[in-house]
Amino acid sequence: MNLFDLKGKKAVITGGIHGLGMAMAEGLAQAGAELIITNNTLEPLETAIEYYKNKGYKATGYVFDVTDEVEAEKQVTAMETAHGQIDILVNNAGIIMRVMAIDMKVEDFRKVIDVDLVGVFIMSKLIAKGMIARKAGKIINICSMMSELGRDNVSAYASAKGGLKMLTRSLATEWARHNVQVNGIGPGYFATSQTEPIRVDGHPFNEFIISRTPAGRWGDPEDLAGTAVFLASDASNFVNGQVIYVDGGILATIGKPSNE
Template sequence: MFDITKQFSLTGKVALVTGAAYGIGYAIAKAYADAGAKIAFNCRSQEHMDKALADYKKDGIEAHGYLCDVTDETAVKAMVTDIEKRLGTIDILVNNAGIIKRTPMLEMETADFRQVVDIDLTAPFIVSKAVLPGMLRKGHGKIINVCSMLSEVGRETVAAYTAAKGGLKMLTKNIASEFGDQNIQCNGIGPGYIATPQTAPLRTPGHPFNAFILSKTPAHRWGTPEDLMGPAVFLASDASDFVNGHILYVDGGILAYLGRNPQG
């Protein structure tokens, strides 16, 4: 008898979630662990690593942390080799690590633009390239790229981030196109505006940006990292084996909505 619940199980799977020391990456890694996966993650700071390992332990998760710069191809290859040796072939990759620099385009240094693109777009290429040989040998794999609503629309001050996330959307589609016949699915997940420590200053009552987001979101609230857990598990599980090259926006409906009709 077909058991739908087994389709969502990640028992025995090995998942690498980049930048999963906190925030969205941590929530996704926790969801995978709760679904039965073995977890590996990276970050670039020993301080963040120590805190993350303590948080994972507190949540009862045996996570394997690596200090690794995901823009360094040699370091990434070494990390993937060690994960495969210690945990097994990587079944699930989440390219979550990323940065944003909010600077008006005419004031932005080219070096800063390149840094954002390097971390948000080139790194997912590097890490995907490192894990794909193992997935090809195994005959199955899942790659999930953390895209953004800014993969679809623009905003002032985020030219580099929008360019990178738009490129990441197309990299997602291309990986799906190139490796779909090898039983490898590559999809994206596009968070809306999520309540994290980084966005806390913007969410204070009376802050104009907070009012703006609430007015533009049909759900009339900010998202939470927990809102991303179910969609992330779906895209990593056997339940999504015929879903490929898709970007799943978890945004409370903001991309579907023009906003409230002005009164008067």
């Protein structure tokens, strides 16, 4: 299965310190990639790097804010100096603020857009320069169900993720001729530490997700690993500008089918 072999590849995963980001990073590492993990604070990054190393993966961490173009450029230069070419970029760093639109401060709206969309543009632009020069590279943007669907109290997040879908298509269009593939992954609802409080039996949202998902369950973080490896590998060399939704079938249906 050489198509999926990532041995010798260097993969940058922004915000790859827990949850879905960590699951995708582990998938890439299991396929042979060296991990370069970023975060905007040191302590959780150190904890994540220790975890990766204890699992036997080669991993290094860099602390910076992806929305700070000047600092991001310095850190990307440092990465390329220390590790050589960057073959894979996973734009995973993001935030969400659950506030009704009528109550949301404009400064908070802008902050979500800045992290979830502008930060992706900054990192993609910086790392794509080397990929374009080498005529090879894989960029994976972490989109969302909210790239397609609206929901109350996440107007900023949905706006950012909808924009990220279109940024993915635009960058793919610009860079395809340089053999750089830019695609997205749109996770559905996953069982992580963040969703644990609402996944208990009897919780209305837990019941809603299970009843709305044809698979009848929350996703396991490991369910994202295969898609990440596919989009990072030679297996996806002619896949470009696509968002693959890993959602248990939610977007395919208006409701979970009956048992009949």
